[in-house]
Amino acid sequence: MKENEVKDYVKKSYGEIAKNTGSCGSSCGCGCGPSSTELSLQIGYSKNELDNIPGASNMGLGCGNPTALASLKGGETVLDLGSGGGIDAFLAAKKVGKTGSIIGVDMTEEMVQKAKTTAQRYDYKNVEFRLGEIEDLPVDDNSVDVIISNCVINLSPNKEKVFREAYRVLKPSGRILVSDIVTEGILPEDVKKSMSAWAGCVAGAQEKNQYLATIRNAGFEEVNIVSESNISIDISKELKGKITSVQVEAKKISEQKLITKLF
Numbered sequence: 001m002k003e004n005e006v007k008d009y010v011k012k013s014y015g016e017i018a019k020n021t022g023s024c025g026s027s028c029g030c031g032c033g034p035s036s037t038e039l040s041l042q043i044g045y046s047k048n049e050l051d052n053i054p055g056a057s058n059m060g061l062g063c064g065n066p067t068a069l070a071s072l073k074g075g076e077t078v079l080d081l082g083s084g085g086g087i088d089a090f091l092a093a094k095k096v097g098k099t100g101s102i103i104g105v106d107m108t109e110e111m112v113q114k115a116k117t118t119a120q121r122y123d124y125k126n127v128e129f130r131l132g133e134i135e136d137l138p139v140d141d142n143s144v145d146v147i148i149s150n151c152v153i154n155l156s157p158n159k160e161k162v163f164r165e166a167y168r169v170l171k172p173s174g175r176i177l178v179s180d181i182v183t184e185g186i187l188p189e190d191v192k193k194s195m196s197a198w199a200g201c202v203a204g205a206q207e208k209n210q211y212l213a214t215i216r217n218a219g220f221e222e223v224n225i226v227s228e229s230n231i232s233i234d235i236s237k238e239l240k241g242k243i244t245s246v247q248v249e250a251k252k253i254s255e256q257k258l259i260t261k262l263f
């Protein structure tokens with residue numbers, strides 16, 4: 001499948017989700033199926049966290065809670081890859097305080113517009129949302145302390161480029177904490193070719209060890225799985241036990257090590 005075709009399909013799908021999600025946060029309207037709040041509680045957000053962010057930012061689209069594991073500190077600059085409605089950006093804003101700042105990047109115009117409107121309505125002064133692709137980040141070199149991402153990198157047809165870009169924009173010793181979907185073993189060919197399975201965070205998921213190798217190959221060190229859990233997906237019986245949500249941390253090389261390496 002061509003990269004552009006995948007991206008266009010993913011963009012269209014998430015554009016529709018952004019347009020059709022009510023202020024209650026449920027993508028199918030309040031009252032049908034599990035709500036975004038229920039889904040988010042299941043994947044690790046606390047009730048207290050959800051009660052203290054704008055409801056519209058939570059569309060129940062994540063697969064983990066990256067800000068809970070990223071050890072964010074006051075004053076840090078945080079970049080959220082594929083920020084969607086902004087749930088993790090708004091949570092991060094509370095943790096880094098007024099002296100810190102958050103940049104959310106998303107390629108879907110409707111998502112960025114929705115997140116910007118929420119930030120404005122709730123007066124988040126240190127959070128900005130930029131339209132852009134995570135394979136070609138609209139962010140300066142060596143400018144970010146921490147990168148978070150929640151259920152996005154699996155959607156990219158070029159994960160090597162995503163992690164190389166993440167490495168470029170991080171300051172030396174900067175870190176990433178990503179929640180994502182990976183597979184245990186190889187997916188059936190028909191699933192890998194299904195556009196709806198791409199948009200559903202399955203078809204683009206890499207095999208777990210390959211995913212970790214992609215991060216290491218971009219230059220990252222100390223690549224570790226912080227936690228993981230198997231998730232059930234209704235697409236096909238063959239996928240039972242094959243889809244896992246992982247929380248992965250890694251670090252960019254320190255300035256000291258870089259100097260030693262160069263000389």
Ligand SMILES: C[S@@+](CC[C@H](N)C(=O)[O-])C[C@H]1O[C@@H](n2cnc3c(N)ncnc32)[C@H](O)[C@@H]1O
Nearest residue numbers: 014061062082083084106107108133134150155
């Ligand atoms: C599953 S949603 C997750 C949104 C958000 N992280 C959350 O947890 O609510 C995936 C988001 O990633 C964005 N996205 C997918 N591929 C992308 C890419 N290559 N570059 C930038 N954004 C992308 C989509 O537009 C969508 O908003």
